[in-house]
Amino acid sequence: MVQEYSGSGDPAKSLELLWGIQAKPTRGPKPALTVGRIVTAALRIADAEGLAAMSIRRVADELGVGAMTLYRYVPGKGELIDVMLDTVYRELPLREVDGDWRAKLDEVARESREMYLKHPWLLQVAVSRPPLGPGVMAKYEYELSAVEGIGLTDVEMDAAVALVNGYVHGAVRSAVEAAQVIRSSGITDKEWWEAHEPLLDKIGDTKKFPLASRVGTTVGQEFDAPYDSSHAFEFGLARVLDGIAALLKDR
């Protein structure tokens, strides 16, 4: 399936939605729903069953209303995802950390990681032009504050933050998807490699691709061992932060 695009609708409508600026109607019957209730239901489904299960009809069922009713509150599915995303962002702790930029960026990465683990469907949402809701803005502000005043230009600050975010996104995605594949197929990585070793051998795997088969086997075994998956995360994060540190040292 293709990625779900956030912000595919009218940006102005999205912003109104995100900031809760809606001219309240005076006439007519009281609305039975609120955007908040819809978002809560949608989040519950997405958290539990993934983004694919979160269809408009499904959310409507959950709320005991007709499918088309949701369109009275939300312009479309894209905008609903926008609000879901901003809502999740708004619930981040954004803890203030005493220490240097490195300690702060570390916390930024850690909070993002927790968020993705809690809401794995976020990994499937493409945030090209992020919905500038209060949650997204607050998160961005928090991230930038970690690298403010350490000698980077504005563009570099954005790039550094993007670098960390990109790393976390990629790292968590690998881990989550590996876990999901194991859960859905009931086959661990090791078992999978072992099952296909005969075929791969016949192809000439170990001869043509000596490094790939050596490293692949090692990594596969490592991953299946009762293994603290945050090890790999820490390793990569340290490298990313080292890279930023090296840049600062040059100045």
Add this chain to the structure above:
Amino acid sequence: MVQEYSGSGDPAKSLELLWGIQAKPTRGPKPALTVGRIVTAALRIADAEGLAAMSIRRVADELGVGAMTLYRYVPGKGELIDVMLDTVYRELPLREVDGDWRAKLDEVARESREMYLKHPWLLQVAVSRPPLGPGVMAKYEYELSAVEGIGLTDVEMDAAVALVNGYVHGAVRSAVEAAQVIRSSGITDKEWWEAHEPLLDKIGDTKKFPLASRVGTTVGQEFDAPYDSSHAFEFGLARVLDGIAALLKDR
């Protein structure tokens, strides 16, 4: 939309498909198609119109056959994407670079970037358990060869390669998506920010989120300027490689 998952079908069937191991039938009419022709057509559609446009019916139309005909050659859409992916990987130059690990990893990143720019739909394919076709294996082997023998453990080698790949994936995705949004909406980042400045001001943007609005504005202007988009890529890549360099230095 949700991400398209590769390799959702029977792994054994996928492998047979990827390596072209198919027991040829003797009886019955000659097949009108080949897997190769199907993949070529699918790639043409995906490259030109994105992964969302690449439906089974669309590919079948392109080939002038009924939709269900494709299922005689390919178990399902997931496996088709597997083969598409491996095919693209197989076309990578994988240039041998004279120089140290850094020069080699640089080339690895550059080739990946070119690949993503040429086949943007790859950014939407989730490669959790990569289809171990010849292309994927060759690429992995090539990547590992860049960091072989420089003092990393097998697991670290894999992590280093994953780090670079993850960075490239994230960086190119941001750039491509930004460009796609501009093309589809006809609005540049700058125009978008300017259009919503009044609303954001009313909300108290600049007061509540001083860093975000300052940096956001700067970055927006920078991006719209006739700007070599590889600048940002180079910056981030340099940071990633610096990080790996720092690890090697500690040893």
Add this chain to the structure above:
DNA sequence: CCTCACTGAGTACGCTGTACGAAGTAACTG
């Protein structure tokens, strides 16, 4: 009380992946 903005939701359209089964083709067997 009437008006009319507003809400809820049934129906329908075009799209998706793919299971099933019927019909046609060509090579092997008797």
Add this chain to the structure above:
DNA sequence: CAGTTACTTCGTACAGCGTACTCAGTGAGG
């Protein structure tokens, strides 16, 4: 040679999707 049988193509169908359109019912303002 005919008969069998493996194999191909593909029309039909099903369950699901997002959402446009339409219309009946509601309830506050004039």
